[in-house]
Amino acid sequence: MLAAMPPTPPPVPEPGEPRVRDRGDACPGALRLHSADDGRLARLRLPAGRLTSHQVEVLADAAETLGDGSISITSRGNAELRGLADGCGAGLAALLAEAGLLPSRTHERVRNIVASPASGLDGLGATDVQLWARELDSHLLSAPWASALSGRFLFVLDDGRGDVAGLGGDVTLVAVGGGEAELHVGGRAVRLAASDAPSAALAAAGAFLAAAAEAGTGAWRVRELPPGYGVDLAECGVAGEPVPAPALPHGPPPAPGVLGPAALSVLAPLGRLTAARLRALLPADEVRLTPWRGAVVAGTDPGRLPLLDAAGLISRPDSPWAGVTACTGRPGCAKSLADVRADAAPGPAARLETEGAPDAVGELPGEQGVPAARRPGPPGHPARPVLPVHFSGCERRCGHPHGAWTDVLATGDDSYRVDGVPTPRTALPDAVTKARTTR
Ligand code: SF4
Structure with missing residues (x-):
């Protein structure tokens, strides 16, 4: 049995010692609502993005009755409700608690667990890490000290296919087959029994x-620890064999479409799901929101894919919406210089679809971050990937993808920079298409 060391009170910093953080993180949660220009915002941590069908219904109802009618999917596969009225916090908390979406008031913001969303559904991967995610969440909720973790601290559980391993986890578990796993923390790695992996991840957080x-x-994340400080896995009781930290595996996210005999994958246009689109995912055993702002639907009839397409979900890798993301922008965020969501949809991406014959468009997702469309290559050459593109209303670039992506940054009402090149808004379609396809 592995045990995590409880944290000790922080000492007074030495004079001259750099202070990385001088306050707690301000991440919103289900109980700590954030004030935005379009109302209050609640962020619900969903370990591995998992929602039961009842929870899907509750979330859709909450969006309609308390929020602006939609949910946003975050780059960690969590859900946000926006446009909430002042004073709705208690009602929202009661609704979430009844549905099992708020199992702890003290730990609700630290349940940041990303796991390979198609694990156990499509025959790929060495281990079903969705089971690890549930076990790790249970350990987190049972450890009183774990509530001291930052709302930004991230656990990543990859089933060996490499789709999530590169998403910047503070603690990353990778299934390697043969009943073993690797635990990666701060550039160090140990190999251990897969059955010990969830406990070891918690111990590493301790x-x-x-x-x-x-x-x-006051570091919130492992990478913020100052030089000379690190996570000592041996001292915290992780019974693993230290190994030279191998490169993390790297593979594509699940492509929109059929995943297996009873599973589908779809993306949400610009990461937003109206209540109607959320309900369109049902009937299903469960829905897993993904870091690529989509959903893997488990326990469903793959023949429903055309219905989801008709409901406005992205069901094909060559959709003009695939790989296009945007921050909240105006009017929801006061910092935004433009309505980036309006400018992101759908012109610049639609051009990609018209570049070649439909049968020349490949079906593989992009290799980085957001599943990306493919454009036809020259005759005799494989299709080339189209980069994900992210529209941002200001330099913070909230929610941008990992890996390579095309950066579209608002610099004024009618002006942008596309990968640093000043571009008037009216020229965005051509500029974005060129940037996504020529790098
Ligand atoms: S990137 Fe800037 S404009 Fe967009 S949501 Fe973040 S802070 Fe707001």
Whole structure:
């Protein structure tokens, strides 16, 4: 049995010692609502993005009755409700608690677990890491000290296919087959029994808190620990064999379409799902929101894919919406210089679909971040991937993809920079198409 060390109180920093963080993180949660220009915002942590069909219904109802009628999917596969009225917090909390979406008031913001969403459904992957995610969540909720983790601290569980391993986890578990797993933390790695993996991930988080307390810099994430401080896996009781930290596996996210005999994958246009589109995912055993702002639907009839397409979900890799994301922008965010969501949809992406004959468009998703469309290559050459593109209303670039992507940054009402090149809004379609296809 592995046990995590509880954190000790932080010492007073030495004079001159750099303080990385001088306050707690301000991440919104289900109980800590954020004030935005379009109302209050609640972020619901969904370990591995998982929702039961009842929870899908509850979330859709909450969006309609308390919010602006939609949910946003975050780059960690969590869900956000926007446009909430002042004073709705208690009602929202009661609704979520009844549906099992708020199992702990003290730990609700630390349940940041991303796991390969198609694990156990499509025959790929060495282990069903969805089961790890449930076990790790249970361990987190049972450890009182774990509530001290930052709302930004991230656990990543990859089933060996490499779709999520590169998403910047503080603690990353990778299934390697043969009943074994690798635990990666801060550039160090150990190999251990797969059955110990969830406990070891929790122990590593405890070791991080101990190191952060010792450093006294208020670090929220492993990479913020100052030089000389690290996560000592041996000292926190992880019974693993240290190995030279191998490169993390890298593979594509699940493509929109049929995943297996009873599973589908779809994307949400610009990461938003109206209540109607959310309900369109049912009937299903469960829905897993993904870091690519989509949903894997488990326990469903793959023949329903055309219905989901008709409901406005992205069901094909060559959809003009695939790979296009945007931050909240105006009017929801006061910092935004433009209505980036309006400018992102759908012109610039639609051009990609018209570049070649439909049968020349490949079916593989992009290799980085968001599943990306493919455009036809020269005769005799494979189709080339189209980069994901992200529209941002300001330099913070909230929610941008990992890996390579095309950066579309608002610089004024009618002006942008596309990968740094000043571009008037009216020229965006051509500029974005060129940037996504020529790098
Ligand atoms: S990138 Fe800027 S404009 Fe967009 S949501 Fe973040 S802070 Fe707001």
